[in-house]
Amino acid sequence: MIGTQGAAQPADLTDVRTTNLAVVLRYVRTHAPCSRADIAASTGLNKATVSSLVADLLDRRLLRDTGLTENRIGRPAAMLVLETRPYAAVGLEVGADHLAAVALDLAGERLLSWRRAYPGLGAGAGRAEAAVAALAGRVVTKLTAQGRRILGLTVAVPGPVTTAGGVRFAPHLGWSDLDLLPALTKALHRPDYPVAVDNDANLAALAEHRHGPHAGSPDLVTLIGGVDIGAGIIADGRLVRGGQGFAGRIGHLQLDPGGPLCRCGRRGCLEAYAGLPALVRAALPDTDADGPVSDFAPELERIAALARSGDEAAGTALTEAGSRLGQAVSVLADVLDPRVVVLGGAFATLSDWLLPAVEAEVKARAVAPGEAGHVAVSTLEPGSAATGGAALALDRLEAGHLPVPA
Amino acid sequence: MIGTQGAAQPADLTDVRTTNLAVVLRYVRTHAPCSRADIAASTGLNKATVSSLVADLLDRRLLRDTGLTENRIGRPAAMLVLETRPYAAVGLEVGADHLAAVALDLAGERLLSWRRAYPGLGAGAGRAEAAVAALAGRVVTKLTAQGRRILGLTVAVPGPVTTAGGVRFAPHLGWSDLDLLPALTKALHRPDYPVAVDNDANLAALAEHRHGPHAGSPDLVTLIGGVDIGAGIIADGRLVRGGQGFAGRIGHLQLDPGGPLCRCGRRGCLEAYAGLPALVRAALPDTDADGPVSDFAPELERIAALARSGDEAAGTALTEAGSRLGQAVSVLADVLDPRVVVLGGAFATLSDWLLPAVEAEVKARAVAPGEAGHVAVSTLEPGSAATGGAALALDRLEAGHLPVPA
Numbered sequence: 137m138i139g140t141q142g143a144a145q146p147a148d149l150t151d152v153r154t155t156n157l158a159v160v161l162r163y164v165r166t167h168a169p170c171s172r173a174d175i176a177a178s179t180g181l182n183k184a185t186v187s188s189l190v191a192d193l194l195d196r197r198l199l200r201d202t203g204l205t206e207n208r209i210g211r212p213a214a215m216l217v218l219e220t221r222p223y224a225a226v227g228l229e230v231g232a233d234h235l236a237a238v239a240l241d242l243a244g245e246r247l248l249s250w251r252r253a254y255p256g257l258g259a260g261a262g263r264a265e266a267a268v269a270a271l272a273g274r275v276v277t278k279l280t281a282q283g284r285r286i287l288g289l290t291v292a293v294p295g296p297v298t299t300a301g302g303v304r305f306a307p308h309l310g311w312s313d314l315d316l317l318p319a320l321t322k323a324l325h326r327p328d329y330p331v332a333v334d335n336d337a338n339l340a341a342l343a344e345h346r347h348g349p350h351a352g353s354p355d356l357v358t359l360i361g362g363v364d365i366g367a368g369i370i371a372d373g374r375l376v377r378g379g380q381g382f383a384g385r386i387g388h389l390q391l392d393p394g395g396p397l398c399r400c401g402r403r404g405c406l407e408a409y410a411g412l413p414a415l416v417r418a419a420l421p422d423t424d425a426d427g428p429v430s431d432f433a434p435e436l437e438r439i440a441a442l443a444r445s446g447d448e449a450a451g452t453a454l455t456e457a458g459s460r461l462g463q464a465v466s467v468l469a470d471v472l473d474p475r476v477v478v479l480g481g482a483f484a485t486l487s488d489w490l491l492p493a494v495e496a497e498v499k500a501r502a503v504a505p506g507e508a509g510h511v512a513v514s515t516l517e518p519g520s521a522a523t524g525g526a527a528l529a530l531d532r533l534e535a536g537h538l539p540v541p542a
Numbered sequence: 543m544i545g546t547q548g549a550a551q552p553a554d555l556t557d558v559r560t561t562n563l564a565v566v567l568r569y570v571r572t573h574a575p576c577s578r579a580d581i582a583a584s585t586g587l588n589k590a591t592v593s594s595l596v597a598d599l600l601d602r603r604l605l606r607d608t609g610l611t612e613n614r615i616g617r618p619a620a621m622l623v624l625e626t627r628p629y630a631a632v633g634l635e636v637g638a639d640h641l642a643a644v645a646l647d648l649a650g651e652r653l654l655s656w657r658r659a660y661p662g663l664g665a666g667a668g669r670a671e672a673a674v675a676a677l678a679g680r681v682v683t684k685l686t687a688q689g690r691r692i693l694g695l696t697v698a699v700p701g702p703v704t705t706a707g708g709v710r711f712a713p714h715l716g717w718s719d720l721d722l723l724p725a726l727t728k729a730l731h732r733p734d735y736p737v738a739v740d741n742d743a744n745l746a747a748l749a750e751h752r753h754g755p756h757a758g759s760p761d762l763v764t765l766i767g768g769v770d771i772g773a774g775i776i777a778d779g780r781l782v783r784g785g786q787g788f789a790g791r792i793g794h795l796q797l798d799p800g801g802p803l804c805r806c807g808r809r810g811c812l813e814a815y816a817g818l819p820a821l822v823r824a825a826l827p828d829t830d831a832d833g834p835v836s837d838f839a840p841e842l843e844r845i846a847a848l849a850r851s852g853d854e855a856a857g858t859a860l861t862e863a864g865s866r867l868g869q870a871v872s873v874l875a876d877v878l879d880p881r882v883v884v885l886g887g888a889f890a891t892l893s894d895w896l897l898p899a900v901e902a903e904v905k906a907r908a909v910a911p912g913e914a915g916h917v918a919v920s921t922l923e924p925g926s927a928a929t930g931g932a933a934l935a936l937d938r939l940e941a942g943h944l945p946v947p948a
Binding site for chain 1: 551552553554555557558561562565585586587759760761773777778780782783784785786787788789790791792794795796797798799800806808869873874875876877878879880881907909915
């Protein structure tokens with residue numbers, strides 16, 4: 137059974153070689169250390185072709201020959217691994233209350249992971265651009281000082297993004313039609329590596345698909361908790377973006393027409409139950425007196441501490457939010473049938489209390505026994521969207537966009 | 543911006559030629575009549591390559607040289623079209639109350655379109671297999687008597703299908719774990735063309751994507767009304783099946799926890815508002831007295847006739863069902879952001895009365911103005927799933943699975 141395809145593109149010999157370089161690179165990532173003979177045996181490419189492809193990848197400093205031989209019968213074989221020193225992939229993440237940066241080497245190991253508070257709605261759009269560009273610049277400077285070449289840099293934002301890298305709107309940041317990509321490219325002095333802006337839930341899904349405990353699962357959804365709630369959808373190994381780039385914007389999914397009023401004017405939206413402001417109101421009823429919250433990190437810690445100490449209001453609030461989250465997971469299951477839904481962002485921080493309620497609700501709502509998908513908690517937090525931004529450059533590499541030899 | 547990819551496959555020279563044969567075939571389908579020079583100019587392939595590819599496709603009787611020359615400046619050019627005579631692609635559709643068969647030529651023209659009543663739940667699984675096999679046999683006999691070669695045959699069923707072509711369950715047919723594909727293959731005497739079984743909403747989506755008024759739209763969802771309600775999802779030009787093949791099974795999407803009781807035991811499911819039994823109960827309140835309905839075609843006609851004559855009960859029932867359908871379309875829009883949602887099956891039959899309510903609800907629920915996706919009515923009914931079954935064979939062809947020359 138096949139699916140319908142996007143318009144096929146004409147192919148030539150260069151495409152064949154590019155495809156095969158990417159196949160070898162990917163094989164080494166998932167099977168290192170391995171020999172040329174292993175690659176030939178597993179991919180079906182002949183040994184001479186594999187030798188030529190490996191030579192090319194060694195030349196580009198993407199692979200490294202360890203010189204070690206495996207203890208095996210027959211001729212000793214040189215073992216190949218990914219070369220982790222010369223390159224770095226960078227991701228940044230703009231949250232309602234923080235900025236984060238992550239850099240990965242070719243093997244997906246974190247080279248750095250920074251996080252700083254950021255006044256979100258308090259910062260104007262101009263200050264936001266400047267703050268993102270400054271952080272990006274510092275990360276790039278640090279990595280290049282280590283002798284690394286940047287493979288790519290992607291900024292994750294909590295809102296839909298145009299193909300030109302503009303942020304259409306990010307209400308929790310007070311942004312609308314912000315041309316972040318051109319500003320960033322300019323601030324980085326028109327760099328020779330690709331720079332991109334993308335939606336945070338989408339990038340978190342790419343990160344889970346590449347580096348999470350369910351990596352490689354072809355049908356995976358991330359559900360990211362924050363001031364906003366977003367889903368990132370991987371279907372059959374590919375990110376689902378939708379016609380306008382709005383796929384997964386499920387914060388205003390209506391769970392109950394008779395539910396509480398949402399700031400969008402309707403009733404019973406997912407955000408009105410499980411968004412951070414709703415959670416804080418329910419679990420910390422005294423907080424509103426201090427005025428609107430803009431940095432939720434201290435509140436999240438307080439909620440977790442209260443729940444841990446057995447506070448009833450906090451426990452009830454988390455159970456109620458978890459049940460509603462489970463209801464949303466069931467909607468995603470009905471529409472998409474993912475193998476796993478991964479809870480990220482604030483949902484990961486509070487997962488000890490949310491997950492049991494989520495799982496109970498999902499199980500109760502499954503149409504037939506055994507049909508309920510698996511719900512898991514992200515192990516890539518904090519910074520899963522930033523990690524996804526970095527992963528995007530590694531995905532590009534394995535799709536055949538290789539750096540030219542220095 | 544790229545998406546993450548499924549595991550890349552090694553490529554060789556045969557793949558390049560296959561890819562390019564498919565590119566040419568697809569170009570001619572969408573641009574015929576066209577010359578070799580047109581193909582070269584549009585695809586970027588060089589003229590000698592195009593000539594060789596076209597010769598191959600002429601040899602396989604997939605293209606035809608019309609001998610006509612276009613009225614243009616310069617050398618006259620032979621014009622190519624798809625050869626529509628030698629081949630046929632076949633699709634069958636098993637509904638709760640009917641069987642349908644459609645055959646298409648390479649250009650997507652209908653060669654035949656048959657429909658017959660079928661007692662659905664009344665027929666045992668054994669009789670169902672026999673009825674499907676007999677209809678398939680008659681279609682194949684008719685087409686081969688016309689000198690056509692069968693490219694493929696696919697049966698659409700209203701339920702999830704295993705990769706082995708078994709029907710896991712189709713409650714409205716009383717089927718569970720029915721090995722339809724092996725039975726069908728045997729009844730067709732192990733044919734030399736591919737035979738498949740697939741989900742009806744998925745196949746309807748393939749049909750819309752290939753032959754409907756929104757053909758080629760990369761993000762498209764079909765919403766098929768019947769005893770059951772199913773969605774078929776095309777995202778970025780590819781069918782979304784989900785981890786277990788359950789994607790789009792949205793009949794039990796809960797629209798209102800305080801809604802009417804559904805046969806699944808929960809409240810407020812989409813089917814409890816807009817499934818055929820619910821529609822018949824609301825629009826024809828006298829019908830239940832005659833016992834459970836198994837063939838809904840006469841009831842659908844009665845509802846349409848009443849609505850046309852201004853009957854208030856029928857009008858109210860259709861408006862209410864349309865609003866709930868609009869609510870479901872909004873859920874699909876939140877999760878998937880399709881460019882268009884196409885109403886098919888019974889929803890197409892009743893679209894004159896359903897569509898205004900659907901559109902009003904979708905518009906009212908859009909988070910921001912201009913974000914509401916477009917809702918359309920299928921022009922491929924009756925038999926859009928059968929058309930999709932036939933389209934599957936044409937998709938295979940354009941993915942490079944070409945018949946060998948006779």
